[in-house]
Amino acid sequence: EDQVTQSPEALRLQEGESSSLNCSYTVSGLRGLFWYRQDPGKGPEFLFTLYSAGEEKEKERLKATLTKKESFLHITAPKPEDSATYLCAVQAGTASKLTFGTGTRLQVTL
Amino acid sequence: NAGVTQTPKFQVLKTGQSMTLQCAQDMNHEYMSWYRQDPGMGLRLIHYSVGAGITDQGEVPNGYNVSRSTTEDFPLRLLSAAPSQTSVYFCASSLGTGGSPLHFGNGTRLTVT
Numbered sequence: 001e002d003q004v005t006q007s008p009e010a011l012r013l014q015e016g017e018s019s020s021l022n023c024s025y026t027v028s029g030l031r032g033l034f035w036y037r038q039d040p041g042k043g044p045e046f047l048f049t050l051y052s053a054g055e056e057k058e059k060e061r062l063k064a065t066l067t068k069k070e071s072f073l074h075i076t077a078p079k080p081e082d083s084a085t086y087l088c089a090v091q092a093g094t095a096s097k098l099t100f101g102t103g104t105r106l107q108v109t110l
Numbered sequence: 111n112a113g114v115t116q117t118p119k120f121q122v123l124k125t126g127q128s129m130t131l132q133c134a135q136d137m138n139h140e141y142m143s144w145y146r147q148d149p150g151m152g153l154r155l156i157h158y159s160v161g162a163g164i165t166d167q168g169e170v171p172n173g174y175n176v177s178r179s180t181t182e183d184f185p186l187r188l189l190s191a192a193p194s195q196t197s198v199y200f201c202a203s204s205l206g207t208g209g210s211p212l213h214f215g216n217g218t219r220l221t222v223t
Contacts, residue, residue, distance in 0.1 A: 041216075043215050044212075046211045099155075102150060
C-alpha cells in the first residue's frame, strides 16, 4: 500500500525566514511525486512533478527535490502570499491515481 | 479555458436524501476522479474513470455511484446521504499518461444533517 507522510503538520515563518517541508513516501514503482498548493476554500493547485531521485525543480521562491525515500519543498525568503497548505502526492505502478499526504499548513507573517 | 468545473459549491442534505455532484472538464482529459477531503485525513480517492464508459472504485467508494457517458462529464451520486458523508468533494482530471498531474476543481462543500 502506498503511503505518504508530510511534516511538520504546521509551520509558522516570518517573512524572509527560509525553511523546508518534508514528504516521506513508501511506494512500489514510483511514476511521479507531485507537490500542490491549496488555499482555503479552493482546490489544490499543481506546482511540480518529480520523476526520479536527484531531480530538482524551481518556481519563484519554491524548490522541490527528490530522493528515493523523500521529497523536500524548500521555501526561500517566503512572503505572506506563500501562506497556504502544501500537499504532496505519489503516483505508482500503472495507475493514474494519486495518493496524498495530509499536508503542511504554512503561515508566513510580516 | 475553464478547466474543471464543479457544481454546486455548497449543499446541505438531510439524512436519506439523494443528490448528484456535477463535474465537467474542457481539457479533453481521459482520466477523471473524485476525492473527498476531511480534516486530518487528507484527500481520499472515491471513484475514478480512465475513459468514457469505464469506471472503477477507489479507496472509499461505499455510498457513492459514478458513471462516465462522455469524456467531459463525471457526476458523483449519493443515493442515500449519511452524516459520515459530510465533507468537501473535489473532482480532478488528467491526461491519464504516466506522471501527468491532476487538475482540480474548487470543490463542493456538503453537509448532511
